[in-house]
Amino acid sequence: MKKLLSILLVLALCLAVTACGGLTNEPAEAPAATQPAAEVTSEVSAGTPAEAPADDGYAPFVPVQGVDDTTIYVGNTAATTGSFATVGVPFNAGMDAAFKEYNDQGGFRGKSIQLIHYDDGFDAAQGLTYTKTLVETDKVFAIVGHFGTNTVGATLDYIKEMGIPMVYAATGIEDLYQEGATGNAKVVYPVQPIYNSEGRVLLARAVAPVEGSLGLGGTKIGVVATTDDAGTGLVYGVKKQAETLDVEIFYQDVDAAATDYSAAVNVLKNNGCDVIIACMNQTPLATLMASMRDANYNANVITSYVNASAVTLGAFVENGSITKDRTVYSTAWLDTSTDEGMAGYMTFYEAMSAWELENGGTGNDNALNSYAMAGYIAGNLFVQALQDLDAKGLELNWANFNDVMEEVEFQVPMGGTINFHNGDRLAITSLALNTISLEVGESGYYELQVVSPIMSLDDVLASIG
Template sequence: MKKVLFILLTLFAAFGLAACTDPVIEEATVDSLFMLSSATKLEYQVGEEIDLAGLQVRANFSDGTDKLLTADDYVVSGFNTTIYGEKTLTISYGGKSIQIVYLVFDETQGKVLMLLKITALPTKQTYNLGEDFDNTGMVVNAIYRNGVKEVTTGYTISEFSTTSLKTNAQAKVVMSGFSVPFLYSVRAITVQGVTATTITVGNTAATSGYFAAVGVPFNAGIQAYFKKINDGGGIAGRTLQFVTYDDGFDATNGLNYTKQLIEEDNVFALVGHFGTPTVGATVGLIQTVGIPMVYAATGINSLYFEQSVGNPVMAVQPIYKTDGRIMTARALNEALFGANKDQKLGETAKIGVLYTADDAGNSIKAGIEVQAITEGRRNDFIYKSFSAADTSALNSAVLDFVTAGVGAVIVASNQAPFKAAVGALNSNGLTVPVFTSYVNADATSVDPTINYAFDMYANAWIDIVDPAGAYGFSAAYWTFATDMTDAGFPNYSANAFAIAGYIAAAIFVEGIERVGTETLTWESYIKAMEDAPIEVPMGGTVDFTNGKRWGIASMALLKLDNSGDAPRWAKVRDIEDISIIQGK
């Protein structure tokens, strides 16, 4: 048992499945502006001066970088308090702009209607064909010229129709010649897989072939958590049923099985949607149908949405772009270099990047490029694509790094290519530190027979260590281990991929529990998930509020120890976000 516990030090991270030329450097332009927080003051009396306290605006650039703007950076236009009304001011920077709506009142005008405002949307915003409008939960305020506001029910609804399918159609609240729009959708399906006694969910995962070593324990983690819930009586009287298919890590199979889960098995949600090929092939389908997808076992950048309220795609583990940024920030800012491992990488040192030319590798590389630019080190990075199958080209790329005298190497790939890459780095005599993705922070990602000549570091978004806990592990870990054993999977109680599946199931269940006794639909479930950040078992938090679809954005740093009976990854830095790492 103690040997198993020793191996558990590797299990900080769940996983993602997943000819070189110098980049052309072009001057970055502003792609968009994003308002992180609005000004606190949005209501004025006639004659008052502008007050933008509290306003935070971020500029997003074409090279993937961003900048938090100050009042000196942007231009403000359109502010006018000479007369009452609903007005719009404009914030402009770099040829892009955003608008802020504000109100101007005039106490001398009396109680004359100025506008209508919806302060709470109706609970039901997604309808089946033929359903009537339901204003439950809707709150409409009548706002008058003198600043008086009152809730009104004396309105009518126009332009609402459920005779055909539509997404984000516009209807209006109308009263006394004034109107205010709101959005609604009409879908062929708004809920399925729910009975009085069961909720059916499913996934398609690789449970045969090379990635079976990932998919089998991953599904076991899901099943173990569901068994725990079912043994405790289910949720609001409903037990959880799990349907899964083996897609062999193939995109076509994954797409077909996903359609089968939705159209034939009628699952309520996709839980633990598995692998870069399948997830990449089905994101569009999931959004079109509207079925909730909770936890994607990959981090491809197509899962990232800055602000997308109601989006059924709810990834959990870090997006690869974030992963790439954090591993780059670690390489550039952590004191891990030198004879005593207490120095930072030199300011002019070169960094070699080996990346696979697939969704996983390119997504991680995108984050590396952004962070290199952010830290003013773009010209210090040397990029080489590689394939595990082409050993000659891989060795050639590594020798190029040796010739260039790189001070560190970043490997942007998933598990199988990573093992080949570090093998080539070792056999060609490289001795500089190597940094990689959280997807590779597992004992199976390295060769236990090789005594690597360099330090190896990996990101990690799960932390199960607690010095005060039993055998040095957290109570949350022991709960997981107990649940795995009780479910008949004791061999996976020390498996990182089982932890990932367990977390996928736990986060799905959190949404069901939040819905509580309300009617369970896809819409009510997604709203519940967006209600507040969610605590991740053995990890930090994931935040879907206000339409965030960012995945987890804080990670720890692990270091490989391959000197014992089995490879292990030990924590050397706590979970931190990129701003903390950059500030070191």
């Protein structure tokens, strides 16, 4: 039973690329679901005028809001109707499950978390309008599970201006990446991988030793990067990490829309690159792999978690683009192959099932839904911050909340750890390394196989001599 569940989870987490890194281009393929936005009315104090700025320049428009005698109000805007409803509906359900789990345990000193949600239809302008409503009318304490590239990109400046905490963004856009953030900029807490940070991990794994399955053992690295956001963000990270590693790197830029990358491939082949970092999404990755196949170029390839699709990579095996001498490795930020990862999944499942049964579901509707898992993670990390505040006996206000967010080493359910120390907003850099099976597995499909479990970037770098 456990083995079957593990197989099913691998398939589910393969789909997490759209739950956790997509939300940028094409709508979900599944038919649109429909669920009305939650209508929540609340009477929350308007807050008091902001106090003098902290030493680091933090100056929110009020010290705290969204907290009354019984409730802590948080909010998000997410597409829960239309093409992205198949993402937004389970994502919000996952958050609600995490909040119910916490509330049922007594909440924060008897206060329950309540989510106020608006359906922005995946429209940036509407998302900004609703975010302002959440902050200025509903007066929420925090934005939790901020949803989608369009809305997140349109609202980051506003969130920083107001100084309201934002925990978890369901996107990995470059604008989320910050090093040493201070003042109001520090209130943004991204979690799922950001391209700029993941590029650092890709280079570290590319050169880490093969022994112990830590990396690919590359000695001369080729980088093929599309000139879109994905490519430029990943290349930024590669170049950032290259500052600390003594390794020869050759860079080639390509057009994401091109149908042949033979020129770039031949440059890297002629220079003897033994590992290729593919800084791109799925469609250009197919072009790269076909070009390497046609050039008879046998080098291992490592790429972003957004390409960790068993369907996509299995197709490369079928057409000969992937062989035993030309394998594709991808990162992953969730991993249920370990006992700890499976325990994290079971905690999610129990919370999700309890919420569903209370809200007219079967208890198994979202058991393998990666979007619900992502939402649960968003809610759970917010809860972890409240638990630390409670344990320290601190007053619930924005200054204390931000201090805790900076200090805590958070455990990501089904994942590794993340912290926001010293103002760094790098998102998750503790990632696993997967590859694709060369034969169809017990599931009847090609399967992602864990090569190396989740490791922190620091631990991977420590293995490099």
